[in-house]
Amino acid sequence: MFIAFGPYLLYLFLQCPTFAAKTSLECTRGHYPGAFCHGRNVYLNHTSKTFVVDAENDDEELPREGDTTFRVFPVETRRLDAIPSCDRVVEEAYFYTFYYYYGHSNYYHLHYDTLLPVYFALKHGTPEERSDSGQHRITLMPSVETSRLNVMDWNTDAFSEKHQNKYFVLIHQSLAGNEFDLVPADSRFIEINPSGFTCFRKIHFGAPRIRYPDEDTVPNFVEFIRNRVGLTRPYVSPTSPKVGIIKRSNRRRILNEEELIATIQPFVEAELVNFDGRTFAEQVSMMLEYTVLVGVNGAGLMNGIYLGEGAVTIQLVPFNATQLNVREFGNILKSRGPYLEWWNKHEELNRGNLERDPYNSQADTEVHVDEFTQLIRDALKIGINRKLRKEEL
Incomplete structure (x- = not known):
């Protein structure tokens, strides 16, 4: 389901004002940007546009396997003295990028780097992951990079009205269907409260690695x-x-x-x-x-x-x-x-x-x-x- 930005989206997420839980983050080898990282109880700071992991110490290091992925999706570890108040809580989200350079996409890269690996993640997780995800809606949050392997671009126009009939938008809508929520990671998502926080109970960055040929x-x-x-x-x-x-x-x-x-x-x-x-x-x-x-x-x-x-x-x-x-x-x-x-x-x-x-x-x-x-x-x-x-x- 494609969720339009507006009052409905605000209502959808303003259900849980607090989010008091320790966070975790781990990474495995991925397809693109290089690692597939999973977190629990992670915060998105709308002001700094960074994802925050509540750590035991301020100098706690991020998983090294995720270096390239965290270059695209900026994550910082910080010891939080106070739990941020959540403007909204998302149960589970997949943040991933797709090819959108020079104002257009590419059919090959869209499939090879994005659609097939994301589909694999959604449909071929472990039995425990599938059982866990089956209890709630999953939100797909496609994003684009400012340039290849550089920080995600919250100001992108990729999902603006002028592109609504472009194949790369229609493909994402097909991937989501009625099974998943589709909420683009662009400025509309954080402008609901520019100084607030979105809290993710479960979050994924990037996409898993697939070994081709894959006959399944x-x-x-x-x-x-x-x-x-x-x-x-x-x-x-x-x-x-x-x-x-x-x-x-x-x-x-x-x-x-x-x-x-x-x-x-x-x-x-x-x-x-x-x-x-x-x-x-x-x-x-x-x-x-x-x-x-x-x-x-x-x-x-x-x-x-x-x-x-x-x-x-x-x-x-x-x-x-x-x-x-x-x-x-x-x-x-x-x-x-x-x-x-x-x-x-x-x-x-x-x-x-x-x-x-x-x-x-x-x-x-x-x-x-x-x-x-x-x-x-x-x-x-x-x-x-x-x-x-x-x-x-």
Whole structure:
């Protein structure tokens, strides 16, 4: 449930004026920002915008494992002579960041760094944690950083009205659904009482570490999101193989995409896939149309996790692009089903500028037609395509 800021939110939290309990804080290895930290009875000082741990001594150290996480979510240990009066008490909250630099987000980082790890935390805690959380509502509190691995930005406009229909807001709403409360960590949260305190009985910072490929978490997450956007089993399945080639508009483009489609259309249906202007729900839904999805390394290819059972994802990699997150993409996509890769080994088909981009991570590519044709033929021999194709290749 997305909770709007206003009188209702004030009423929701102004139920417990005192919060007299010792605090605790511990960290384990996490995904991003680097540690997954858990606290009990932690205070948020609205004035300093820091989280306060009531310690035995003023010089008590924070868990060292949490250094990078506490750089984003500033936590201080302090011996409190008097227990702060709580303007509101939150039973359990997850503070986590998502990619929002330069005024926009990124579909890959949103899934890899945020959605999958947070889903894992919510659904795969220990039996004790799940039992404990089952007694109350959990509040999701997404935030953004002022810059990468720097302090969270309480003044962000990420959840302002102008972005209400952006995919990164809609994705968070889908994650929360009616099961969790969604309260963005921005200025509206602390402006209810700028000099007050919010008290958290249980609080989490960051997200847990997931080892990919993970053939449990990723498929379960996909099913969870499909249900959230209104897709329920039995899904409409393709009756014949269909190839989708993702169209990119600014970098790492396929320069001969029309030629590739014309070459393979004699033996398989194929078309360009353009995600521009599509809502998150529409992108998830349209993936069920394809039995093969092809894309150059990039955010749009993350939609491959929403393909139907047995469909194939193919990642194309520019010439000598050694610094791209090819392995990370591959490991996630392998977690949901059949996966293939093609690396451009032909420098003459590279359309990058190695002087300005020495790692060639932004380069456009003219894909080798014969190699691409064979790649598609290989894809049509595996997964669901093997069952659907009606003639030998």
